Amino acid sequence: MSESPEESASVGELVLSLRGISKNFGAVSALTDIDFDVHAGEVVALVGDNGAGKSTLVKILAGVHQPSSGTINFRGRPVTMPDPRAALTLGIATVFQDLALCENLDVVANIFLGNELSPLRLDEVAMEMRAWTLLNELSARIPSVREAVASLSGGQRQTVAIARSLLLEPKLILLDEPTAALGVAQTAEVLNLIDRVRARGLGVVMISHNMEDVRAVADRIVVLRLGRNNGVFEPDASNQDLVSAITGASNNSVSRRAERLRMERDHSGSAQAGEQRP
Amino acid sequence: MTDVKQGASAPLALDRADARVKHGAGVGGAVSAFLDRVRSGDLGSLPVIVGLVVIWTVFTSLNPVFVSSSNLVNLLFDSSTVGVIALGIVCVLMVGEIDLSVGSISGFASAMVGTLWVNQGWPVALAIIAALAFGVLIGSLYALLFNRLGMPSFVSTLAGLLAVLGMQLYILGSTGSINLPYGSALVDFGQLMVMPKWVSHTLAVIPGLAMLITGLRTVARRRAANLSTPSVAGLILRVAAITIGLELIVAYLNQARGIPWMFGLFVGLVVAMNYALTRTKWGRSMTAVGGNREAARRAGIKVRAIYLSAFALCSLFAALGGVLAAARLASASQQAGTGDVNLNAIAAAVIGGTSLFGGRGSGSAALLGILVIQSIASGLTLLDLSSSLRYMITGAVLAIAVIVDSLARRSRASHGRA
Numbered sequence: 087m088s089e090s091p092e093e094s095a096s097v098g099e100l101v102l103s104l105r106g107i108s109k110n111f112g113a114v115s116a117l118t119d120i121d122f123d124v125h126a127g128e129v130v131a132l133v134g135d136n137g138a139g140k141s142t143l144v145k146i147l148a149g150v151h152q153p154s155s156g157t158i159n160f161r162g163r164p165v166t167m168p169d170p171r172a173a174l175t176l177g178i179a180t181v182f183q184d185l186a187l188c189e190n191l192d193v194v195a196n197i198f199l200g201n202e203l204s205p206l207r208l209d210e211v212a213m214e215m216r217a218w219t220l221l222n223e224l225s226a227r228i229p230s231v232r233e234a235v236a237s238l239s240g241g242q243r244q245t246v247a248i249a250r251s252l253l254l255e256p257k258l259i260l261l262d263e264p265t266a267a268l269g270v271a272q273t274a275e276v277l278n279l280i281d282r283v284r285a286r287g288l289g290v291v292m293i294s295h296n297m298e299d300v301r302a303v304a305d306r307i308v309v310l311r312l313g314r315n316n317g318v319f320e321p322d323a324s325n326q327d328l329v330s331a332i333t334g335a336s337n338n339s340v341s342r343r344a345e346r347l348r349m350e351r352d353h354s355g356s357a358q359a360g361e362q363r364p
Numbered sequence: 365m366t367d368v369k370q371g372a373s374a375p376l377a378l379d380r381a382d383a384r385v386k387h388g389a390g391v392g393g394a395v396s397a398f399l400d401r402v403r404s405g406d407l408g409s410l411p412v413i414v415g416l417v418v419i420w421t422v423f424t425s426l427n428p429v430f431v432s433s434s435n436l437v438n439l440l441f442d443s444s445t446v447g448v449i450a451l452g453i454v455c456v457l458m459v460g461e462i463d464l465s466v467g468s469i470s471g472f473a474s475a476m477v478g479t480l481w482v483n484q485g486w487p488v489a490l491a492i493i494a495a496l497a498f499g500v501l502i503g504s505l506y507a508l509l510f511n512r513l514g515m516p517s518f519v520s521t522l523a524g525l526l527a528v529l530g531m532q533l534y535i536l537g538s539t540g541s542i543n544l545p546y547g548s549a550l551v552d553f554g555q556l557m558v559m560p561k562w563v564s565h566t567l568a569v570i571p572g573l574a575m576l577i578t579g580l581r582t583v584a585r586r587r588a589a590n591l592s593t594p595s596v597a598g599l600i601l602r603v604a605a606i607t608i609g610l611e612l613i614v615a616y617l618n619q620a621r622g623i624p625w626m627f628g629l630f631v632g633l634v635v636a637m638n639y640a641l642t643r644t645k646w647g648r649s650m651t652a653v654g655g656n657r658e659a660a661r662r663a664g665i666k667v668r669a670i671y672l673s674a675f676a677l678c679s680l681f682a683a684l685g686g687v688l689a690a691a692r693l694a695s696a697s698q699q700a701g702t703g704d705v706n707l708n709a710i711a712a713a714v715i716g717g718t719s720l721f722g723g724r725g726s727g728s729a730a731l732l733g734i735l736v737i738q739s740i741a742s743g744l745t746l747l748d749l750s751s752s753l754r755y756m757i758t759g760a761v762l763a764i765a766v767i768v769d770s771l772a773r774r775s776r777a778s779h780g781r782a
Contacts, residue, residue: 171664190651200664201663205645208645230379
């Protein structure tokens with residue numbers, strides 16, 4: 087059941103398609119023969135253990151690394167991305183794990199950093215208007231765009247980072263661990279945000295270690311293991327299947343627990359008595 | 365929950381839709397917002413203005429000559445030279461670096477003007493341009509060492525301090541000092557030239573006028589863009605206060621010689637720097653690099669070019685300050701740029717409110733800071749106190765300024781401001 091790559095192809099046109107991507111760092115092959123598709127209006131979660139190659143894959147998509155072999159098709163055309171600028175120009179925006187915001191600048195300045203309007207006479211009014219439009223489209227809850235980013239919570243900062251990535255009208259957004267450092271409410275806020283980005287018709291690739299978050303927003307879950315494709319799952323796949331795909335082992339604490347629970351259920355179902363211990 | 369805000373209340377301004385944020389209205393709102401800011405440690409130029417008032421009150425009570433218009437005119441002459449150097453220090457502090465060699469560079473620039481102009485017979489303008497070009501060159505060298513070799517600016521400029529001082533002593537040779545001819549335009553500029561009364565009064569109106577025009581235009585544009593608008597009454601009040609204040613100061617100084625042109629040049633540079641730092645992409649990039657270098661790099665800012673511009677501008681201003689100092693003293697000597705010039709320039713920038721930690725600063729910091737330092741120097745001279753005491757007091761004021769900066773920074777962090 088884990089080999090159904092094109093099941094949810096109904097969402098939209100194919101934005102990104104990788105075929106046979108490999109990446110070697112010297113003798114180490116970080117990625118081997120990776121196939122990966124993202125459609126418009128689709129959230130694809132990229133999961134895997136540490137060292138599975140998630141970050142390498144995202145860095146290839148962001149133009150930070152170049153693949154050793156394989157082809158990247160973006161919106162139907164084969165492309166190469168020699169540097170991060172090239173990825174941005176194509177329409178691939180990346181929200182890095184550590185956000186990369188300047189705390190001493192306000193929200194507007196951060197959203198437009200490096201892309202200011204009229205460089206010799208900054209057009210603050212137009213920039214503020216555009217910033218509010220972007221944030222409102224995301225239904226973001228930012229109290230004031232003229233406050234320094236230092237005064238914002240983690241979730242609000244993540245919102246600003248995502249709004250900034252939307253500024254250049256990308257077709258695909260890469261989110262590297264967007265909820266890793268966030269609390270419960272802020273995580274929910276960011277997941278809502280991802281939903282809205284998807285509703286705008288963008289393709290979203292999200293790296294996460296948190297299976298709850300992945301299930302909450304992802305349309306497909308792509309598992310990498312030791313630099314290889316190790317299955318594509320629906321978000322309602324069982325935890326046991328996911329964990330065994332990620333770890334490669336069918337005998338681990340999650341599977342044992344699931345086994346125990348099933349036995350418990352069977353046991354109590356047959357006995358009908360209030361027996362406590364299996 | 366999210367769509368109600370926009371749907372139900374259409375006339376609500378785009379940036380006033382969030383009910384959780386307090387927005388003061390009118391003049392009262394502006395005042396309470398200011399007090400809130402100060403309480404959270406976002407002091408701006410408040411400490412230095414308070415400090416200036418205290419210093420002036422103390423010195424005036426000790427010797428009433430201190431506030432006489434003729435002494436204040438001299439104060440402005442003296443402030444302009446080191447003030448220009450402090451303006452350069454603001455640039456490097458903005459990106460979180462330092463230049464310890466500004467004193468030496470200013471001394472070498474004055475020596476260059478002396479030798480090229482007086483000894484070699486170059487036209488004075490050419491000699492000045494050569495000195496300024498030398499400043500840019502040295503700054504670019506620091507930037508090269510910093511960008512390519514990762515040499516801390518603290519070390520490279522310390523080395524520069526010694527090396528450039530050596531070059532200054534070398535080109536001045538055995539004579540040790542070169543007198544610039546009295547009556548030449550450069551020396552007159554440094555010692556005598558003041559604005560005619562009508563010029564200074566006209567110039568004093570311009571800041572208010574500029575504020576009014578840009579303020580009204582901003583209000584109109586923000587209203588058209590459905591953004592909240594600042595209060596027009598508050599704007600007019602500020603403009604009136606600034607214009608009346610400036611006119612009074614100018615009238616008072618005009619009782620003596622008047623406003624020095626050299627000070628006019630300094631203020632012009634301060635205004636240009638303020639504009640460049642707050643209203644251009646370059647200034648935004650400087651602030652970003654000073655605040656978070658990696659974030660600036662990922663945003664596509666050419667971080668190395670920003671460092672280069674900061675170091676080169678700093679040395680350029682140092683060289684210009686040296687030329688002005690030579691004009692002020694009518695000589696280029698081995699003493700030029702040594703002693704307290706270096707630290708006065710750095711102290712002025714910091715006292716004026718430029719953060720040593722990068723990412724915060726403005727041109728006016730150099731202006732306010734140098735006024736504090738020169739006021740102390742002038743006041744102590746009037747009291748006939750030796751330079752030993754002056755050093756101690758200036759040192760104490762610098763320490764206080766850095767303490768205020770550090771405490772305000774900590775308070776800002778705990779209040780969620782940057």
